[in-house]
Amino acid sequence: LAQDFKEKYRPQFHFTPKANWMNDPNGMVYHNGIYHLFYQYYPDAKVWGPMHWGHATSKDMISWKEQPIALYPDSLGYIFSGSAVVDKNNTAGFGKDALVAIFTHHDPVQEKQKTGKHETQSIAYSLDDGKTWTKYKGNPVVQNPGISDFRDPKVRWFEAQKKWIMTLASKDRITFYSSPDLKSWSRESDFGAKEGGHGGVWECPDLFPIKHEGKDVWVLIVNINPGGPNKGSAGQYFLGNFDGKTFTSNSKETKWLDYGTDNYAAVTFANTGGRNILMGWMSNWQYANQVPTDPWRSANTIARELGLKTVGNEIYLTSIPVKELDALNSTGFLLKNVKVQDQLDLTERAKNKSGLFRLDLTTESKADFSIVLSNEVGNELIVGYNKAGNQYYIDRIKSGKVDFEKGFAEKHTAPRLATGSKISLTLLADVASVELFADNGLTVMTDIFFPDTPISKFHIKSVSGIFLDTLQYKSIKSRNDR
Numbered sequence: 001l002a003q004d005f006k007e008k009y010r011p012q013f014h015f016t017p018k019a020n021w022m023n024d025p026n027g028m029v030y031h032n033g034i035y036h037l038f039y040q041y042y043p044d045a046k047v048w049g050p051m052h053w054g055h056a057t058s059k060d061m062i063s064w065k066e067q068p069i070a071l072y073p074d075s076l077g078y079i080f081s082g083s084a085v086v087d088k089n090n091t092a093g094f095g096k097d098a099l100v101a102i103f104t105h106h107d108p109v110q111e112k113q114k115t116g117k118h119e120t121q122s123i124a125y126s127l128d129d130g131k132t133w134t135k136y137k138g139n140p141v142v143q144n145p146g147i148s149d150f151r152d153p154k155v156r157w158f159e160a161q162k163k164w165i166m167t168l169a170s171k172d173r174i175t176f177y178s179s180p181d182l183k184s185w186s187r188e189s190d191f192g193a194k195e196g197g198h199g200g201v202w203e204c205p206d207l208f209p210i211k212h213e214g215k216d217v218w219v220l221i222v223n224i225n226p227g228g229p230n231k232g233s234a235g236q237y238f239l240g241n242f243d244g245k246t247f248t249s250n251s252k253e254t255k256w257l258d259y260g261t262d263n264y265a266a267v268t269f270a271n272t273g274g275r276n277i278l279m280g281w282m283s284n285w286q287y288a289n290q291v292p293t294d295p296w297r298s299a300n301t302i303a304r305e306l307g308l309k310t311v312g313n314e315i316y317l318t319s320i321p322v323k324e325l326d327a328l329n330s331t332g333f334l335l336k337n338v339k340v341q342d343q344l345d346l347t348e349r350a351k352n353k354s355g356l357f358r359l360d361l362t363t364e365s366k367a368d369f370s371i372v373l374s375n376e377v378g379n380e381l382i383v384g385y386n387k388a389g390n391q392y393y394i395d396r397i398k399s400g401k402v403d404f405e406k407g408f409a410e411k412h413t414a415p416r417l418a419t420g421s422k423i424s425l426t427l428l429a430d431v432a433s434v435e436l437f438a439d440n441g442l443t444v445m446t447d448i449f450f451p452d453t454p455i456s457k458f459h460i461k462s463v464s465g466i467f468l469d470t471l472q473y474k475s476i477k478s479r480n481d482r
């Protein structure tokens, strides 16, 4: 077993299935001390196929253990994305504290016949902590009114009115349904036909409140493919109010959860109390089926704690890595008050041949600078700040293997939303990904990349010069070191 998970490009602190295809995280829920992750999974090949729900469990959302497949396709179709809840009051009658999964049945036969009704919503329950599942006899619980894309139910309990709310993607909008028992659902309202980004189909939504300055602000996440800010798949969000029937948005512009190309279908865990924790699929439909990994395809992002922050007249979502990740920190160093003129080479101090690390730095937004990750064969992944454009960027043009898809070798940009003159960055690097959390998570970028050999060199560069208040570097333990 010690040899497992050592393949080229194998992430060390992000979830990957041992073998074969994975896409969206599904049914993420905390139950009896365990975090559950289900995911779109095709166990027979390394490309997308008839969907199952794979399953993994964790005590900390960081180290995951793969479990047997939870849901298999059946006569109603493939098992597409969805959510899971803990039915504390036994509203469905399956049993107290039952785990109930709410997912889309996607019927490939009807899809070919173009009935327009091939996607319906169904439920299944587990009374043994997610080990075995029973599909409900009355499935589907939501019939399709004739909408070709009608999927990815995200369900939560709406305490004020003692009912379940289902947030569902219906092609170019969100439809809300409510239910007393998870079995009979009534349509409440639609949102979004004229709002937000519409460069692609709406998928994988989420709806939840976050307390902000003493009030509940409702967050509606809507993943969209294509149409992301740097092409392909991405997650947008709206902030506003939800009254049990209707969502009203206060957002004046389209807002993005993550400006990188590799955080799709991101939604939050259920039943995590006051914490709102997001995790996404760390890939993009532009090239997900082509990435050069073997024998698996795709990883998830790190779990991220969400918050809200007011900047000027707007409120934005912030995301930062969950604190549980800190347990994997190993050796590192701290620098204070360092002037970087041209470049600062951190390679010797870092002594890190695996490329797994976390970097936290604070500086001023006065000049361009970049963090360059490289290796002996000259691959470079560059994360930087561009003063003139007031933008952050990730450049993976020369980052290693890029030729599997023509749009992969690009530089991605993101606006700096913070207004202060101090920049603070957190950068997480795994074997084949970087996640940038700028300004305490106001601007986030996630990109995957495939270096020919592990990243082993680290430089901070600034032609016109910057002053670093602090720079903290910590190696992160690989799977076999923990």
Ligand code: FRU
Pocket (backbone or CB within 6 Å): 023, 024, 040, 051, 080, 081, 082, 104, 151, 152, 203, 204, 264, 265
């Ligand atoms: C998003 C998505 C979902 C769908 C699933 C199918 O990536 O297209 O809308 O349920 O993947 O695997």
